Amino acid sequence: MSAVIVLTPMVVCAWPAIASAIMGAAASMGFSLRGSALHEEKESRLRKVERDIEQSEVVADQLNPGEKIVVTRDDLTVEFGQDRRGRCTVCVSGLRHSEKELKRIGDEIAGRVVQQFAYHKLVTELKHRNYSVVEEEVLADQSVRLRIRG
Amino acid sequence: MGSPEFEVIISKTGKVTVEVKGAKGPRCLEYADMIKEIIGREEERRLTTEYYAPDAQVRIDARVRDASG
Numbered sequence: 112m113s114a115v116i117v118l119t120p121m122v123v124c125a126w127p128a129i130a131s132a133i134m135g136a137a138a139s140m141g142f143s144l145r146g147s148a149l150h151e152e153k154e155s156r157l158r159k160v161e162r163d164i165e166q167s168e169v170v171a172d173q174l175n176p177g178e179k180i181v182v183t184r185d186d187l188t189v190e191f192g193q194d195r196r197g198r199c200t201v202c203v204s205g206l207r208h209s210e211k212e213l214k215r216i217g218d219e220i221a222g223r224v225v226q227q228f229a230y231h232k233l234v235t236e237l238k239h240r241n242y243s244v245v246e247e248e249v250l251a252d253q254s255v256r257l258r259i260r261g
Numbered sequence: 262m263g264s265p266e267f268e269v270i271i272s273k274t275g276k277v278t279v280e281v282k283g284a285k286g287p288r289c290l291e292y293a294d295m296i297k298e299i300i301g302r303e304e305e306r307r308l309t310t311e312y313y314a315p316d317a318q319v320r321i322d323a324r325v326r327d328a329s330g
Contacts, residue, residue: 113289114308118277121301166301225275229300233269233277236299242267253273261264 120229122164122199125171129199129224132231133180133191136223139253142182142189157188157204162217164199164224173197189220199224223253230255265292276304 122129134144179190179202187205194200201224203217234244237259246258268280279296281289289308297303 113284113286114281114293114306116279116281116293116297116303116307117305118279118297118300119302119304120275120277219273222272222274226271226273229271229275229277233271233296233299237267240295250270255269255271257267257269257271259267259269261266 122167132227
């Protein structure tokens with residue numbers, strides 16, 4: 112090897128690309144899509160926590176106000192949307208989980224969204240530059256390892 | 262010089278670690294910059310021994326003449 116770099120992805124793109132990453136991340140964690148929905152403000156005893164997807168910004172094809180992507184697993188519901196600044200938001204709610212557990216789940220799924228986004232962005236861009244993925248595997252810690260050759 | 266190879270690890274938190282292989286000297290930095298341009302913000306960069314290896318090959322021809330010329 113000659114150089115090693117560590118990077119934090121900037122998730123700056125149109126909403127459809129982020130939505131694609133959301134679906135991949137949700138599926139990898141066993142969530143299923145409940146569909147896009149307009150957020151409904153209603154009284155609820157559900158415990159809820161809000162997280163952000165760091166370094167994210169929706170720059171085109173933005174969601175309609177209040178529109179969300181909603182995924183569920185058991186009693187958990189995760190709503191993905193965007194705030195007024197264009198940053199991607201993650202709202203996790205559930206009946207049988209503590210606030211700490213909901214935060215952990217929210218951070219994990221947000222991280223997986225970034226992982227999915229980075230994977231697709233890198234593979235797509237390098238393919239355009241005539242590189243090929245020669246090896247790919249998911250490691251035990253859920254990292255994705257790629258070997259890419261020009 | 263052969264084409265470069267990238268060993269990429271994308272963690273479950275989204276952190277991307279890339280090893281650039283098969284490129285020596287400043288050329289490897291060009292590949293690292295290319296990856297950075299695609300992904301985003303650089304947090305850390307480490308250069309390894311291969312970076313400091315010469316990119317070009319140098320051949321030395323030497324002839325030994327005896328005292329008589």
